[in-house]
Amino acid sequence: MHVGRQTWLFKNKPVIISTGTVVGPDEGEGPLADTFDYVHEDLDMQEKSWEKAERKLLEQATQAAVQKSTIQENQINYFVGGDLMNQIISNTFAARKMGLPYIGVFGACSTSMESLAIASLLVDTGNAEYVMAGTCSHNCTAEKQFRYPTEYGSQKPPYAQFTVTGAGAAIVAATGDGPRVIAATIGKIMDFGLTDPFNMGAAMAPAAVDTIQAHLADLNRTPSDYDLIVTGDLASVGLPIARDLFKENGLSLEGTVFNDCGLMVFDLETQAVQAGGSGCGCSAVVTYGHILQRMQKGELKRVMIAATGALLSPLSYQQGESIPCIAHAVTLEMEG
Template identity: 65%
Template sequence: MLQGYQSWTFENRPIIRAAATVVGPFEGQGPLANDFDIIHGDLMLGQESWEKAEKTLLEEASKLAVENAGLTKEQINFFIGGDLMNQIISTSFAARTLAIPYLGVFGACSTSMESLAIAANLINSRSAKYVLAAACSHNSAAEKQYRYPTEYGSQKPPTAQFTVTGAGASVVSQEGEGMAVTSATIGRVIDMGLTDPFNMGAAMAPAAVDTIQAHLRDLQIQPGYYDLIVTGDLSKVGYEIACDLFEKHHVPIKQTEYYDCGMMIYDYQKQSVQAGASGCGCSAVVTYGHLLKRMRKGELNRILIVATGALLSPISFQQGESIPCVAHAVSIENGGGYK
């Protein structure tokens, strides 16, 4: 149901029946390692290219999520997902393998919650019984497309971020035991004129704040309604800017109830990640791995995930364009037991 101007509320409470996460070796060295289902020791995953490795990440996460849900892929009505590659080839080629009716979406690093929001809306409207929602990224594939190949060894400024190698997938269903997706807010594209591709956190922060404000306004709630509000991959630079913007706009959000996935997945003291993490896989694996496990344990009952995306391309950057950004928010609440 439309709520306010740009939000949906899901009165039928779509259930996240199961989820799965698959990450690379660097993510397996971080503080959330125990919350991931599969940790690969090789960035190539035995494949011939970074892009094929990324496809494999998504295939594994998707198949495991379906298995964890106690289903077969033939029972899944739709597969919704995306990634950072041109023409979202990682997801499209994974969809070829999965052979599930497919809707490809692109929201850059906001894709994880974009896909989940659409999946929940399909389930809530009874347009589907089971929907697979997923997103992925690969550090070396993203570096090659957006910046420089890793072999080039280019130096990065402190504002730069480190793309997560990982894939997260969830199965959303009409019934079952698990966490409920209760609402979603679809973000507007916000462009503050920033042009530095090595400072995406600063570019994305205004979009994140705009979507959170819209969510609170549309649902007529305060930030304290949630045990935790988490943005997708603003990392240190963007997180600090977002906190300043919340204060400027008089949004009563506290640092104890607001954090960022890009600051959670790596150890700043032991891993060289500049400002922190980024990538479609960042919010996907932190949400479907770490945060859902905390909810299952009862440590969190209501969370709002606000995945953030910088909608630039190598072509737009080379042509001197600024960086348009978007953020999509999805609320997840405990709805009983979890299988």
């Protein structure tokens, strides 16, 4: 049901019964390496193009999610997914291979929680029994499309972010064992006039703050009601900005309760990833791997993930447009 201004409260509490996570070599050298289902040693993954490699990531993540579940792929009613590529081709082509009814969505790096929210809504309202949500990104495809091909060897400013090479998929069901999806807040477009396509953390921070505050207000909760609140892709530049904005609004999010997937997936001290991770695969692999595993171990009971997205296109920033941003938040709870 709808509560507050922009939040869905799921009365039947859909459950994430299975997940799959597949990453590239850099993510495999990060601190969360042992939480992923499969780590590729090479970025090309024995494919002829970066785009085909990205599609392979998602195909493998969806396969892992099915294999780890107790259902067959043909029992899944819908597949909901998206990515950063023009016309979300990674998901579209992966869905073509799966042969499932498909709902393509685009929220840039916020797509992981956008797709999970829609999947959960379908299940909660009784319009589906099983829905898969999946997203992916690849460092080389994103650089090629939005900035410069990696083969060009261009230097990046220190505030730039490093697109995660990875894919995450989750199967949401009406019944079963696992973390339950309690609520989702659909974000609003926020645009503070930034035009630098490298400075996404700063551009996205206001959207993250706006959605998190709306989520808390709509559900009549405070940050202390959560064991963990994570943003998707603010990294080392955007997260401090978000903290400052929260303080200005009279809300303090400090310490270990507030973190960012882009900071968790890499070790900024030892890995050359500039300000930290980003991409559709960033919050997907951290959530469906590391965070859900901690929940299943009983280390976390209630978690909010606010995935953030910069909704620019190559054409828009070439024409000098500012960067509209959005964040979608989902609350997960582990019962018992």
